[in-house]
Amino acid sequence: MLLSVSQISKKYDDQQVLNKVSFEIEKNMVMALCGASGSGKTTLARIISGLIPFDAGTLTIDGTTIQSKDSYPSSLYGKIGVIFQEHNLFPHMTVLQNITIGLIKVRKFTKEDATKRAAVELENMGLGDKAQQYPAFLSGGERQRVAIARALAMDPFLLLLDEPTSGLDPLRIEDVFQTILQLAKSNTTMLLITHHLELASAAADMYSVIDNGTLSVSQDSSLLDTLKGSFSSSQ
Amino acid sequence: MNFSEYVFSAPYLHWLISGAQYTIIIAGLTSIVSLIIGCLVCFLHISKQKLYHVCALIYINIFRNIPPLPFLLFLVFGLPGIYTLLTGNIFPRNTVFMLLILGISLNTAAYLAEIFRSGLKGVPKSTIDSARVLGLKPSDIRLHILLPQALRISFPALGTRLIHNMKNASIALVLPLDVNHMEVMGQAGRIAGQTFTWAEPLIFAASVYLVLTMMLQGVITFFSQGMQKKIVCQN
Numbered sequence: 001m002l003l004s005v006s007q008i009s010k011k012y013d014d015q016q017v018l019n020k021v022s023f024e025i026e027k028n029m030v031m032a033l034c035g036a037s038g039s040g041k042t043t044l045a046r047i048i049s050g051l052i053p054f055d056a057g058t059l060t061i062d063g064t065t066i067q068s069k070d071s072y073p074s075s076l077y078g079k080i081g082v083i084f085q086e087h088n089l090f091p092h093m094t095v096l097q098n099i100t101i102g103l104i105k106v107r108k109f110t111k112e113d114a115t116k117r118a119a120v121e122l123e124n125m126g127l128g129d130k131a132q133q134y135p136a137f138l139s140g141g142e143r144q145r146v147a148i149a150r151a152l153a154m155d156p157f158l159l160l161l162d163e164p165t166s167g168l169d170p171l172r173i174e175d176v177f178q179t180i181l182q183l184a185k186s187n188t189t190m191l192l193i194t195h196h197l198e199l200a201s202a203a204a205d206m207y208s209v210i211d212n213g214t215l216s217v218s219q220d221s222s223l224l225d226t227l228k229g230s231f232s233s234s235q
Numbered sequence: 236m237n238f239s240e241y242v243f244s245a246p247y248l249h250w251l252i253s254g255a256q257y258t259i260i261i262a263g264l265t266s267i268v269s270l271i272i273g274c275l276v277c278f279l280h281i282s283k284q285k286l287y288h289v290c291a292l293i294y295i296n297i298f299r300n301i302p303p304l305p306f307l308l309f310l311v312f313g314l315p316g317i318y319t320l321l322t323g324n325i326f327p328r329n330t331v332f333m334l335l336i337l338g339i340s341l342n343t344a345a346y347l348a349e350i351f352r353s354g355l356k357g358v359p360k361s362t363i364d365s366a367r368v369l370g371l372k373p374s375d376i377r378l379h380i381l382l383p384q385a386l387r388i389s390f391p392a393l394g395t396r397l398i399h400n401m402k403n404a405s406i407a408l409v410l411p412l413d414v415n416h417m418e419v420m421g422q423a424g425r426i427a428g429q430t431f432t433w434a435e436p437l438i439f440a441a442s443v444y445l446v447l448t449m450m451l452q453g454v455i456t457f458f459s460q461g462m463q464k465k466i467v468c469q470n
Contacts, residue, residue: 050367074370077370090365101369102369106371
């Protein structure tokens with residue numbers, strides 16, 4: 001089991017954001033996690049990626065078990081590729097530098113090897129000609145694909161995408177949509193948090209819906225039907 | 236007006252050129268020292284150690300709220316007396332120039348510490364999160380992600396303060412500096428003392444400050460625009 005989330009709970013002040021959430025992701029599996037705004041999706045993503053602690057439960061990532069009282073093992077950072085809603089590229093670095101910094105500082109690649117690896121990832125994302133651009137000069141879709149390339153370059157065992165199409169116009173949503181579908185076809189293990197029900201249905205093997213901090217999981221995409229009407233399928 | 240007699244003739248022109256050189260030296264030295272002290276005070280201010288934070292707060296409030304002129308007068312005329320009273324020794328001679336540099340630097344550093352702090356606070360937390368999930372060490376995050384962005388954010392305010400710092404060099408006029416260490420205002424006063432003519436040497440001294448500050452402004456604008464255009468969103 002690559003990722004096991006067991007009975008995870010999280011409270012902000014008096015508000016219970018996650019209530020005994022459990023699910024598992026196996027290698028080469030894509031799990032879609034859907035839910036209304038404020039339902040706890042991003043909180044769960046931030047817990048799994050080690051950005052915030054949780055109050056109760058157990059998180060097991062690639063054989064490493066983390067209890068609520070434990071601090072997140074630093075060895076796990078960099079092994080889960082996280083793509084945030086807002087891409088979060090480093091604005092003062094070029095596209096190439098955004099990708100190579102992790103390879104050089106964390107994976108200890110030489111600059112030449114890191115550049116070669118980054119070039120391959122950018123080429124795969126159709127952004128080979130954007131290496132020397134700054135993020136400010138890219139479209140929203142291109143920035144999101146650079147963020148995906150940056151995460152993939154680190155060779156993560158799990159890709160965690162937190163609403164990757166949020167805030168993009170329909171043309172750019174299509175760009176990112178196709179990229180994620182290709183990743184799913186190439187057996188990339190992913191936890192796909194999205195409002196985009198069409199993308200969730202097309203890319204995932206397993207479906208989950210979170211509502212008021214409680215998670216339901218199914219192998220049947222009809223689970224997502226419960227959300228139809230809650231928000232637009234093209235978001 | 237007779238510039239040829241009171242400005243562009245020997246030995247006055249030589250005095251004024253020497254004064255212009257010392258204006259640049261004072262501005263340069265105080266900029267360097269205040270940048271170093273300002274950085275240190277900023278790090279103390281954002282420290283989680285309450286003692287460091289309080290010390291920085293006291294420093295900033297004292298030096299930002301006392302005008303530089305009375306503080307410099309205290310350093311040059313008050314401090315030697317206190318030193319002798321406390322130690323029984325005579326205060327070292329020929330320290331006026333050093334005290335001038337120290338006094339102006341301590342004043343400017345209080346402002347710079349706050350400018351740096353606002354720059355650090357202005358860095359989006361999301362980019363720090365991105366760096367953490369990439370696996371960068373805290374020292375790498377500070378050096379490669381936090382500081383470059385903070386510098387870009389604080390650069391315009393930093394430039395304005397350094398221009399103000401350069402103009403503060405003119406306060407040296409009231410200090411008993413030896414003639415070889417006088418800045419251009421001091422040299423203008425020296426010419427006035429010999430010729431009983433203030434207008435021409437003062438106009439020259441003011442022009443020197445005008446040209447120097449405009450040059451510094453040009454350099455700051457050049458770098459500031461270069462940095463900003465990379466990170467300003469085009470979409």
